[in-house]
Amino acid sequence: MGRANAGKTTILQRVCNTTDEPEIFNGEGGKVCMVECIQRGYHNVGDELVFKSNPRFVFHDSCGFEAGSEEQFDMMKEFVMDRAKTTKLDERIHAIWYGLCPTP
Template sequence: MKNIKRFRVLVMGRANAGKTTILQRVCNSTEKPEIFDGEGNKVRSYECSQRGYHNIEHELMFQSNPGFVFHDSCGFEAGSTQQFDQMRNFVVDRGATTKVNECIHAIWFCIPMTDYHRTVTAAEQKFFNECDTGHVPVILVLTKVDTLNLDAIGELEDEGWKIEEAQGKIAEKERELLEKWLGYIKHRLGRCKFPPRGYVSLQKMHQESADCSALMQCTANVLNEEGLQRLLISTQQSSIALCIQYAVQK
C-alpha cells in the first residue's frame, strides 16, 4: 500500500453532469485538466468534449493536486453496447490489476438534478445491474442540486404562496425535494444487483470556494482498506477538518 503514489478515480455520468467542475473543486483549480495517455504522453485536447468519442484510458490530472488521477467514462447513455463493454472491461481490469499504481480506487457516478424526473434511466440500471466493480466502491453523486431551487419555488406557488412571502420556506422546500428524489434513487438502485455503496449530494459547485468535503468523507467511509483511506485523506485538499477528524478516529 505504501507504494501507491496517487489516488485514482473513475468519474462516470451523463454529459453536462458537472463532472469536470467537481474535479476542479476537489483539486482547488479553475483550469481544465491536463490529459495524458497510458504512456505518460500529454494529449493536446480534452477529447471527451468531442461528442460521441472518449478514451477512458486517458488520465486527467491537475497541476494544483497531482495526487489525484481521474478517468472519465464520458457518459455511455447514448453510446453503443461496445462502449458499455469497454467501460466495464476497464473497471474489471483496473480493479483487479496487480500493478498497484494503475488500480482505480473509487468510482464517482454522477447524476445531475437538472433533469430529476429521469434520475434513474436505463443506463443507470444497466450499470448497477451488470457491472460488478468488485472491491472498488461506487459512490452515487447528485450534482447540480441547486437547480431544485426553481422547482421549490414552483411548488410553493402551486400551494398558493406568493414568492415575497415564501422566502423563508424555499430552502426547506428544496431540502424536501432533495430528500424525496434521493429516497427514490436509493430505492431504485438499491434493488439492482450491484448498488452504490454511498450517496452524496453536492451544491454550489459553480462557486470556486465550493465545499467537497462531503464527497471526500463519503469516499473515505466506503473504502475497504485503511491504507487507501489514509492516501485519500492526505491527498484531498478540501477539508483540514476532515484530516483532523480522521486522525482522531484512528
C-alpha cells in the same frame, strides 16, 4: 462516469481546489490533444486526467452513457475490471463517481 454534462469535471476541479482544465495523457504518458477531448461524447476511459495544482490525483473519464453504445459501456466495464485485478497499487481504481443530471 456518468451522463454528459452531469458535472463530472466540475466535481474533480472542486476536489483538487482548482478551476483549471485537466491535462490529459494517454496510457504511454503522451499528452493528448485537447481539441479531441472537448468534443462532446469523446472520452477514452484509459486516458489519464491530471490537474497541475494536484498531480497526485489521477482521474479517468468515460463517455456519457445516455448517448453511448453498448460497446462504450462494455469498454468502461472492461477498464474497471482490469484495474480491479491489477496488483500494482498505482494502477488500481480508488474511487468511482457516477454523476446524473437532474431531469428537467
